[in-house]
Structure formats: C-alpha cells, structure tokens
Amino acid sequence: AADSAMAGGRRVRRRLEARDAAGFAAPDSALARRALPPGARPGQLAAQVSAAKLVRAVYSERQLEEVMTDFWFNHFNVFVGKGLDRYLVAAYEREAIRPYVFGKFEDMLRATARHPAMLFYLDNWQNSAPDTTDPRIARPRARLRAFAALSPAEQQRLVDEGRLRPEQLERLRRAAEQMGKRTPGLNENYARELMELHTLGVDGGYTQQDVIAVARAFTGWTIQRPGPRAGAARLASGPRRAARGALPPRGGGDADGTAGADGLRFVFRPEMHDKGEKVVLGAPLRSHGEAEGLEVLHRLATSPATARHIARKLAVRFVSDDPPPALVDRLARVFLETGGDLREVTRTLFTAPELYAPEAYRAKVKTPLELVASALRATGAEVGLARGPLQTLRTLGQAPYGELAPTGYPAASEEWVNSGAMLNRMNFALALASGRLAGVRVDGTRFLPADGGDPVPALAAALLPGQDTRALQATVRAELDREPATSPAARAARAAGLILGSPEFQRR
Numbered sequence: 001a002a003d004s005a006m007a008g009g010r011r012v013r014r015r016l017e018a019r020d021a022a023g024f025a026a027p028d029s030a031l032a033r034r035a036l037p038p039g040a041r042p043g044q045l046a047a048q049v050s051a052a053k054l055v056r057a058v059y060s061e062r063q064l065e066e067v068m069t070d071f072w073f074n075h076f077n078v079f080v081g082k083g084l085d086r087y088l089v090a091a092y093e094r095e096a097i098r099p100y101v102f103g104k105f106e107d108m109l110r111a112t113a114r115h116p117a118m119l120f121y122l123d124n125w126q127n128s129a130p131d132t133t134d135p136r137i138a139r140p141r142a143r144l145r146a147f148a149a150l151s152p153a154e155q156q157r158l159v160d161e162g163r164l165r166p167e168q169l170e171r172l173r174r175a176a177e178q179m180g181k182r183t184p185g186l187n188e189n190y191a192r193e194l195m196e197l198h199t200l201g202v203d204g205g206y207t208q209q210d211v212i213a214v215a216r217a218f219t220g221w222t223i224q225r226p227g228p229r230a231g232a233a234r235l236a237s238g239p240r241r242a243a244r245g246a247l248p249p250r251g252g253g254d255a256d257g258t259a260g261a262d263g264l265r266f267v268f269r270p271e272m273h274d275k276g277e278k279v280v281l282g283a284p285l286r287s288h289g290e291a292e293g294l295e296v297l298h299r300l301a302t303s304p305a306t307a308r309h310i311a312r313k314l315a316v317r318f319v320s321d322d323p324p325p326a327l328v329d330r331l332a333r334v335f336l337e338t339g340g341d342l343r344e345v346t347r348t349l350f351t352a353p354e355l356y357a358p359e360a361y362r363a364k365v366k367t368p369l370e371l372v373a374s375a376l377r378a379t380g381a382e383v384g385l386a387r388g389p390l391q392t393l394r395t396l397g398q399a400p401y402g403e404l405a406p407t408g409y410p411a412a413s414e415e416w417v418n419s420g421a422m423l424n425r426m427n428f429a430l431a432l433a434s435g436r437l438a439g440v441r442v443d444g445t446r447f448l449p450a451d452g453g454d455p456v457p458a459l460a461a462a463l464l465p466g467q468d469t470r471a472l473q474a475t476v477r478a479e480l481d482r483e484p485a486t487s488p489a490a491r492a493a494r495a496a497g498l499i500l501g502s503p504e505f506q507r508r
Contacts, residue, residue: 046080049090050400051385054393057373058383068101068346069093070369071317073401076112076198077408078121080401085117088264089401092117105310105340106301109198113190113297116223116264122406124190125222127215128272148176186274191215193406199300201309206281213278217285217292220273223264307335314345317411319355320363327354362507365413368396370508371425375432375500378463379442386439392428396421422506429501433493447492455492456480463499472504 315323
C-alpha cells in the first residue's frame with residue numbers, strides 16, 4: 001500500500017512539473033485562465049497553487065529544501081489574496097525564494113525586492129518622488145487631489161448623478177484621506193517591512209527618518225509589462241481606478257488590473273526616482289538612481305542586527321520558542337563570517353548540540369502544514385490537488401500563501417496551541433485515518449496487524465518510532481473500549497486516528 005501511495009505521489013509530482021514547465025504557475029493571467037478546468041474561476045488558481053505546495057511537502061525527495069523554502073517564503077511573505085499576487089505567488093516562490101535557500105541571503109533579498117509579487121504586495125510599484133513626471137503616477141494623483149478638493153455635497157452629487165456608486169465614493173474618500181496623511185507619492189510600506197521584518201528586526205536600531213530615506217531610495221522600483229505598448233501604457237482615467245491603485249490594463253484587462261497581469265517584470269523608472277541626498281543608518285547614499293536601492297540592500301544584508309534577527313528567527317522556528325542565547329550567537333556569527341551563506345547557517349543550525357539537547361527534544365508543536373504533511377506521509381496516503389487537506393489547513397489557520405500580514409505565519413508554538421485547535425487537529429486525524437478526508441486515499445488495511453490481534457502497539461511503533469508510548473497506548477485502548485468499533489478494520493483506523501491526533505504526534 002505504501003509503495004502504491006508513493007507511486008501515486010510520483011505521478012502527481014510529474015503532472016505538477018509538467019504544468020510548471022508549461023507555464024501553469026507563471027505570472028501570466030491568460031495562461032493561468034487556460035490552465036484552469038472549463039468554467040473554473042480565476043480564483044481557483046490560488047487553490048491549485050496551494051494544493052501543489054502541499055503535494056511537494058508530502059512527496060518531495062528533497063525535504064530539507066521544502067522545509068527551508070517554506071521558512072524563507074514565510075520570512076518574505078506575500079499574500080495570495082491581494083489582486084495580482086494570485087497569479088504571481090507561485091512564480092515568486094519559484095524565482096525569488098527557492099533558488100536561494102542554500103545560497104546567499106543578500107541574493108535572496110535582492111530577488112524578493114525586485115519581484116513583481118513583492119513590489120505589488122507592499123505597494124512599492126507606486127512609490128515615487130512627490131514631484132514625479134511619470135504620467136502613470138502624476139495624472140491619477142492629480143485626479144485624486146481634485147476629488148479631495150470637492151466639498152462633501154459635491155462628492156455626493158457624483159453618486160446622485162450616477163457617476164459613482166456609493167461604495168466607490170467611500171473608497172475614494174478613504175484614499176484621499178490616506179493621501180493627506182503621507183508625503184505625496186512616497187510609499188513607506190516596503191521600506192518599513194524591509195527593515196523591521198526582512199533584515200534588521202524591530203529592535204534593529206533604525207529610526208522613522210531611516211524608513212523615509214529608504215523609501216526614497218526605492219522610488220522608481222516598479223513594474224512594467226513587456227511589448228510595444230509598455231512605454232505608452234498608462235493608468236486608466238478617472239478617480240475610480242486611481243483610488244483603487246490598479247495597474248494599467250492591456251487589451252481587455254479587468255478594471256482592477258488582475259486579468260491584464262501577463263508578463264509583469266521589474267523595471268526602474270528614473271522619472272519616478274527621488275534624486276535628493278539621503279542618509280541611511282547614519283551614512284550618506286550617493287544620488288545614483290537604481291543603485292541606491294541596491295546599496296541599501298547590501299547595507300542591511302551585512303548588518304550585525306540582520307544576522308542576529310535571522311539567527312533568532314531560525315532558532316525559534318526549529319529549536320525552541322525561547323532558544324538558547326549561545327545558539328543564536330553562533331548562528332549570527334556564522335552568518336556574518338560567511339557573508340550570509342545560508343547553506344552554512346543551515347548546516348550550523350541542524351548540527352547544533354542545542355537542537356538535540358533534552359530540553360529541546362520535542363519542544364516544538366507542529367505547525368498545521370507540518371501536521372497535515374507528516375500525517376499524510378505517515379499513513380502512506382495518496383493525495384493530489386485535493387480540497388480536503390486544504391480545507392483542513394484553512395480550518396487550522398495556515399492556508400498556504402494565505403497569511404495577509406507581512407509578518408507571515410507565527411513561528412512560536414504557543415501561537416498554534418489552544419483547545420479549539422487541538423480539537424480540529426484530532427478531527428482531521430480521525431477523518432484521515434478513516435478515509436473520510438475529501439480527495440485523499442488511505443489504504444486502511446495497512447493499519448491491521450498481521451496476526452489479527454491488538455493494532456495499537458504496532459501502530460504506535462510505526463507512527464511514533466523511538467518513543468515510549470506505553471501511556472498513550474493505554475489511553476487509546478480505553479478510548480476504543482468506550483466506543484467499540486463494528487469491525488477490526490474500523491477499530492484499527494480509529495486507533496490510528498487517535499494516535500495521529502495525540503499530543504505525542506503533534507510535537508516534533
């Protein structure tokens with residue numbers, strides 16, 4: 001049964017690789033639409049990309065690469081539910097994260113900074129000097145200023161005359177209010193998250209003036225479409241689209257910019273760039289266009305604060321919610337001595353004595369993704385692009401690519417532990433073992449002991465190898481006796497589900 005499941009997994013993996021080779025996961029909306037089944041909605045692309053991530057987690061023969069890809073994507077998080085990112089997220093992971101998980105941190109930092117998914121997610125594609133001459137930015141900004149200059153009665157008249165819907169009026173008012181709170185054209189979102197989350201950390205020693213200076217350094221880092229019309233493309237006219245921040249549609253693109261997202265790529269636009277002098281972290285930046293952003297990334301990537309922030313985040317994720325300071329110091333030192341070589345940092349982490357110390361043994365609770373993937377692997381389940389496991393991940397709070405906040409999903413175990421979560425985990429385990437998880441096939445006969453006797457000892461040994469499970473076995477038998485099953489197969493499946501849902505299986 002296990003051989004059959006693995007063979008099925010290899011078939012699924014080959015189909016996914018073929019789709020990737022054909023461009024299924026590329027940032028091309030027209031191609032994405034054609035890849036979906038007839039009558040399917042574009043939103044289903046996100047579900048299929050998420051299912052593909054789970055399949056890789058279950059069947060990949062390079063488990064460490066999958067684990068570290070998940071860690072670094074979470075570190076440089078983008079949200080699949082934000083507009084164009086539904087089409088870009090798979091390419092972002094494939095192009096800006098996966099190639100660098102055992103490479104140089106600075107290379108990954110540069111790749112994420114320039115990827116359309118990040119530029120769109122944290123709004124840097126709109127980041128420009130206040131006096132930009134780029135008509136794609138200046139004209140919609142001028143229209144929004146004109147709208148803001150109208151009195152409330154004049155704004156309401158636009159609705160009364162049928163020129164705006166009430167919800168559009170509210171969006172415009174909110175956009176005008178936000179525009180009044182910040183320097184015109186300057187968007188600090190990426191600059192702030194770059195320092196607070198991606199590099200230095202919240203206590204990394206930067207100030208609000210550094211945030212502003214970094215935002216100014218990244219003005220002009222934006223998105224362009226290929227083709228002869230790229231230079232002439234402009235934002236759609238009217239305050240409605242200007243307020244929504246839509247990319248300029250090509251051809252018959254949707255009004256919100258998503259359906260015309262094919263072929264997006266990074267471009268630096270000098271006409272949007274703030275050419276003034278800047279000081280970042282106490283040192284001046286020379287005014288030299290795109291290279292300013294690259295210099296900022298280099299400074300941040302090589303900072304001791306960044307080394308310590310990354311070191312602690314790795315230790316919290318893989319060792320303990322309160323990691324040993326000596327381990328954090330060692331990881332940070334290796335990071336700095338090797339120029340951010342993530343292969344060496346990862347090697348140091350997974351060979352560290354602290355990782356195997358008694359106090360760290362099984363100190364971490366599995367994240368929902370780890371739980372689902374490990375349970376599917378342990379049971380020899382055959383799973384493809386199925387909705388059952390994805391629904392479980394949504395219920396447990398960790399849908400792939402589904403974290404809205406730039407912080408990504410939490411690394412601390414305590415964030416995943418509460419009574420409701422434990423009940424949902426047990427329900428998943430019982431549904432999986434009994435064959436009731438939609439889209440997943442489990443051969444229940446593999447839970448039956450060869451001698452036809454008590455299935456609990458063999459299942460405990462198989463699902464929790466190397467652990468003392470005597471107390472757990474007694475608990476499982478008592479639960480089985482409380483609700484007698486109708487057949488040996490049903491009893492064995494329930495025993496397997498109880499073990500998979502137990503605290504012992506939840507920890508790693």
